[in-house]
Amino acid sequence: xxxxxxxxxxxxxxxxxxxxxxxxxxxxxxxxxxxxxxxxxxxxxxxxxxxxxxxxxxxxxxxxxxxxxxxxxxxxxxxxxxxxxxxxxxxxxxxxxxxxxxxxxxxxxxxxxxxxxxxxxxxxxxxxxxxxxxxxxxxxxxxxxxxxxxxxxxxxxxxxxxxxxxxxxxxxxxxxxxxxxxxxxxxxxxxxxxxxxxxxxxxxxxxxxxxxxxxxxxxxxxxxxxxxxxxx
Amino acid sequence: xxxxxxxxxxxxxxxxxxxxxxxxxxxxxxxxxxxxxxxxxxxxxxxxxxxxxxxxxxxxxxxxxxxxxxxxxxxxxxxxxxxxxxxxxxxxxxxxxxxxxxxxxxxxxxxxxxxxxxxxxxxxxxxxxxxxxxxxxxxxxxxxxxxxxxxxxxxxxxxxxxxxxxxxxxxxxxxxxxxxxxxxxxxxxxxxxxxxxxxxxxxxxxxxxxxxxxxxxxxxxxxxxxxxxxxx
DNA sequence: ACAAAAGTGTTCTGTCTACACCCATGC
DNA sequence: GCATGGGTGTAGACAGAACACTTTTGT
Numbered sequence: 430x431x432x433x434x435x436x437x438x439x440x441x442x443x444x445x446x447x448x449x450x451x452x453x454x455x456x457x458x459x460x461x462x463x464x465x466x467x468x469x470x471x472x473x474x475x476x477x478x479x480x481x482x483x484x485x486x487x488x489x490x491x492x493x494x495x496x497x498x499x500x501x502x503x504x505x506x507x508x509x510x511x512x513x514x515x516x517x518x519x520x521x522x523x524x525x526x527x528x529x530x531x532x533x534x535x536x537x538x539x540x541x542x543x544x545x546x547x548x549x550x551x552x553x554x555x556x557x558x559x560x561x562x563x564x565x566x567x568x569x570x571x572x573x574x575x576x577x578x579x580x581x582x583x584x585x586x587x588x589x590x591x592x593x594x595x596x597x598x599x600x601x602x603x604x605x606x607x608x609x610x611x612x613x614x615x616x617x618x619x620x621x622x623x624x625x626x627x628x629x630x631x632x633x634x635x636x637x638x639x640x641x642x643x644x645x646x647x648x649x650x651x652x653x654x655x656x657x658x659x660x661x
Numbered sequence: 662x663x664x665x666x667x668x669x670x671x672x673x674x675x676x677x678x679x680x681x682x683x684x685x686x687x688x689x690x691x692x693x694x695x696x697x698x699x700x701x702x703x704x705x706x707x708x709x710x711x712x713x714x715x716x717x718x719x720x721x722x723x724x725x726x727x728x729x730x731x732x733x734x735x736x737x738x739x740x741x742x743x744x745x746x747x748x749x750x751x752x753x754x755x756x757x758x759x760x761x762x763x764x765x766x767x768x769x770x771x772x773x774x775x776x777x778x779x780x781x782x783x784x785x786x787x788x789x790x791x792x793x794x795x796x797x798x799x800x801x802x803x804x805x806x807x808x809x810x811x812x813x814x815x816x817x818x819x820x821x822x823x824x825x826x827x828x829x830x831x832x833x834x835x836x837x838x839x840x841x842x843x844x845x846x847x848x849x850x851x852x853x854x855x856x857x858x859x860x861x862x863x864x865x866x867x868x869x870x871x872x873x874x875x876x877x878x879x880x881x882x883x884x885x886x887x888x889x890x891x892x893x
Numbered sequence: 894a895c896a897a898a899a900g901t902g903t904t905c906t907g908t909c910t911a912c913a914c915c916c917a918t919g920c
Numbered sequence: 921g922c923a924t925g926g927g928t929g930t931a932g933a934c935a936g937a938a939c940a941c942t943t944t945t946g947t
Contacts (some may be wrong), residue, residue: 872900
């Protein structure tokens with residue numbers, strides 16, 4: 430199966446994209462994985478991904494694979510890192526351009542088995558054995574998310590369109606694995622002026638329902654053009 | 662020349678690494694470029710780089726190319742981003758894993774033409790027309806350096822082993838394109854406890870010579886393991 | 894003695910932290 | 921009326937910003 434192919438006198442590796450998909454639900458950070466039905470690594474779990482085609486760039490490839498394997502589209506996706514170790518795939522030389530994506534899980538409400546039969550969400554505390562070097566990719570994706578959520582408004586990509594401040598705080602606490610002061614968090618997040626108050630609150634709970642907000646994407650774009658920095 | 666090669670039924674692109682090399686000299690941030698002697702883009706300037714071999718990963722490839730084309734080794738180098746647009750190289754499909762490197766320019770004292778005949782340092786304010794999509798790569802490298810120098814001790818990689826605080830400040834001011842207060846800068850950088858005082862100062866100037874320091878790499882490693890964050 | 898850059902300390906201001914009580918809702 | 925979580929304000933600590941004068945050295 431392995432053949433040597435040369436162009437400019439050099440062998441060419443296969444190139445794939447893989448995508449680490451984060452969701453947030455029930456106070457837990459989760460990852461969408463697909464169970465491999467064929468060798469190599471049959472029975473292990475892997476990120477959705479696949480081979481880059483001749484007529485698409487890596488961004489397009491990552492988005493296409495996401496759509497084909499999970500039905501997801503129009504979600505936040507960003508290049509993470511490229512993995513090019515010699516022996517990462519037993520079938521031959523494979524270079525993988527890894528991506529990570531953020532899903533409004535409660536909104537899209539993806540079910541395991543949308544397109545791929547054995548897709549499943551796993552809390553990051555209970556990740557099953559992963560195929561290839563996907564554990565390394567996962568570690569890097571989590572670090573990227575942790576690092577970037579502090580100074581870019583990524584959190585909102587993981588929550589429904591309308592969310593409460595306690596939900597947002599819970600997300601930050603979960604992702605960053607820290608505790609935050611309720612009063613200070615609310616002050617800081619409202620001080621950015623980037624939350625739109627909908628004067629509407631959650632009903633049907635045995636306690637006061639929290640107020641709903643949404644993120645003002647347009648205002649954020651404006652502000653970031655004038656050198657403003659979001660920061661938690 | 663272009664042939665279609667399939668493995669797992671998919672065509673394989675060529676894979677290269679390119680490296681954006683930063684140096685700092687004379688109060689200027691500079692980039693090392695190589696003039697292309699052959700088509701395509703003959704006469705334009707490009708980053709050193711080349712095709713990844715069968716028995717090396719991308720890090721090894723980037724370091725090897727650096728050594729072969731500039732004589733540089735054992736310098737700071739890090740993966741930047743992967744460029745995989747369909748038409749970035751007129752010869753065919755080429756995926757480039759870009760790197761950036763930092764050189765202690767005054768120390769290594771690389772001369773234009775070490776190995777590659779037409780290597781030359783350019784101040785970033787006077788970059789000549791670049792080959793392929795290298796202007797995009799350069800922009801991304803500069804942004805990465807600007808972003809990362811604030812919260813990781815990258816600055817020291819661009820200065821000689823022993824440097825003065827005014828030199829270090831000058832570097833930060835140049836890279837970040839801002840002015841910093843001399844007294845506050847000194848206070849902050851010394852407060853980290855990461856500078857070793859050599860009680861030795863620059864001589865032969867028509868004014869007071871500045872004191873020499875070096876960066877305490879070992880202490881930084883220790884501190885960063887215990888959750889310390891460098892920040893300017 | 895003078896020009897040029899290095900070195901040094903204090904005050905002010907604004908931001909982050911810590912913390913306790915009342916409010917709304919469903920049962 | 922009680923249990924549960926939501927919402928609010930203030931005082932103290934701390935870090936960052938602003939700022940002027942003295943010191944060293946070569947010419």
